[in-house]
Each structure stands twice: as C-alpha cells, then as structure tokens.
Amino acid sequence: MILTSMKLKDFRNYENLEIQFDPDTNIIYGDNAQGKTNILEALYLSGTTKSHKGSHEKEMIRFGENESHICTTVLKDGREYKIDFHLKKNHAKGIAINKIPIKKASELFGILNIIFFSPEDLNIIKNGPDRRRRFIDSELCQIDKIYLYNLSNYKNALQQRNKLLKEIYYNPSLKEILPDWDDQLVEYGKKIIERRRRFLQEIAPTVTELHRQISGGKEIAKLSYEPNIEDMFFADELVNCRERDLKQAQTNVGPHRDDIKFEIDGIDIRRFGSQGQQRTCALSLKLSEISVIESTTGERPVLLLDDVMSELDSNRQNFLLGSLKDTQTIITCTGLDDFVKNRFPINKVFEVVAGKVFEKDENGAIVK
Ligand SMILES: Nc1ncnc2c1ncn2[C@@H]1O[C@H](COP(=O)(O)OP(=O)(O)O)[C@@H](O)[C@H]1O
C-alpha cells in the first residue's frame, strides 16, 4: 500500500495543509514544536482511528475551532481509497471511505497499515510491561480482526468486573453475579492468550535474526511470551484469586498482566541488559513488525519514524535505513545531516515551519 496524499484542516497547529508523498522515502524536517509529529499523528489516526500517543480526539482539533478534517488517499492493489476523518468538538467522530460513511472502526481495517516508531519505543525493553502489551495489541489489532473483537470484549469485561468488585464492598449480595463476569473474562481471555502466544512465536525468529545482524553476529537474543496465566488454568485461578480480588477491588489474574521476555545468554535483559542491548533489541522488535504485517496481509505497511535517527548511533542508523528498502517511509528529524552523512537516498524533502510545510529540493531550495 502507498500513501499518496494527505489534506488537513484545523488539525493541531495546521489550519490548512496539503501534502503529496513519495512512494519511497519522505523526510520532514524542522525545529522543535513546528508540527512534524502532528503530521504523523494525523496519518496514524487515519490508519488506526487512534492517536499514537493516546490523545483525546477533541485535543487534536485546532485551538479555537470546532472541527477537524483529515483526508488521506491510499493506493492499494491498484485501487484508490480516500479516507475522510472528521473530528467534532461536540459530537462523535465520523469516518468515510470513498465517501461512504462507516459505522465501525473495524471497517477501516487493512486499508492503511501503519507502523509508528518513536524514541520512546527504544525504551520498550527497559520500561514496564504495559508498553510491551501495547506493542502486541497494536500489532495484532492491525492484522487480526477477531483479535480486535476479543480484546475489546475482554477489556470491557475487565472494566465491568473491576467496577463490580468495588460495588460488592458496599453491597455484598452483588457477589452472586461475579461468576458471570468471570465467564466472560475467561472466554475472551483464553483466545487472547492463545493468539498472543502464536504471534510472539511467529516474530521471535525474526527478532533474533535482526538482533544478530545489528550486533555484528555477536549476540543471540531470545524473545518469548510470558503469560500471567496459562489459558487452561485461567478459570481456576480466577476462583483462587477471588478473595484477594475482592479485598483489593481489582482483577489480579489474566492477560492484562502479560509480558514479553527477552534473554541474551540466559540473562533477562529487561532487568540486566546493557542500554545498548536493550536498544538493539527494541529496534529489532520494531523492524520485525514490517515483515509480520507483510506476511499476514500481503502488503508492506507504511513506516513513520518520529525523530528516532538522532537517538541512534551510526551503526544502528545505517542498519535502520538499510532495512527500509521497498517500504514507504516518512521520517521526521530536526536536520538532514544524518542522511547526508550516510549517503542515504531521499526522495522527497519537506520543511515544517510553524504549521506550514514547504517542499524542498536536495539543496534546500523551495520547490512548492
Ligand atoms: N489542538 C492544537 N491546536 C493548535 N496547536 C496545537 C494543538 N495541539 C498542539 N499544538 C501545537 O503543535 C505544536 C507541536 O507540534 P509537534 O508536531 O509536536 O512539533 P514537532 O515539530 O516538535 O514534532 C506546538 O506548538 C503545540 O502548541
């Protein structure tokens, strides 16, 4: 799939923006706080209906305005898809594909697969497990509609169960309905555990291979699933944990507590790895997403790199840039030095200055 263009109206600090992307590498550079990340956020929103940083929809509407429009065009299998995204201050958002309004976000599924890579992702190994769960979920939700469905049902059941645990404190007779929510949790939870296991088994060899290459053949990293509970024991363990759950008014067992384990020579690098090992592993994990999406959907995703180049040493920069062949990439950065130094081919360059975008040639002269 190729992202061909995007129009913004009253989105973040853009009053009006129209931008045509190159099918290969696009660089968007500019000083801080000019609006580079906002462009990537709008693209991510178009593909996934969510902000990459979890912002509320209303926050993204330009200050002082009541609505925002994002219009992207995508070329897939020789067909053009126009995704219209309409954010409103006082109403629910509206999405249309080729002018036909859609009712469920899942109808957008598969039109624009996007990978968002930010400097924070480089800390995915050393940060807490919630970031790693979010990685699995954002990945699987893009490639597996059933997972998306199971996950949203699980989250809903979990929320309801936790609410009920609090209510039981004041009204103990409500305890009777707890098993109903346990059943829901187990039904969807087991499917989530099974799918996560399969997904991590699939990506593990790719992560090991990428890590081996980046470390110059020196390190063998092993990724594995670390479920909070095995699916077959989930129902029993919920019963075992019930008293504790009631006391703490929270659900202590289930896939909402899952993690991914990373080892090098048997050492858990989440806790004991050097910063270099953790970053190499994070980069490998992120790059493995490209091949997972391609092998499951048959399409290469669009890669958004938000200011990550400056966070990497030149060895990792080279590796990253070298792996982008045949992948449409949109890179934000503060300057072009890293690309010039690495003699990396750039197809289109844009400069962002205070919510205005100028297309430039390689000498820095304005094209448009
Ligand atoms: N809803 C909004 N309306 C107008 N401006 C906004 C809104 N949200 C953020 N901004 C502005 O966007 C700018 C930050 O943009 P960002 O894309 O994060 O910059 P960077 O170029 O550093 O990536 C800030 O100046 C901020 O005030």
Ligand SMILES: [Mg+2]
């Ligand atoms: Mg930014």
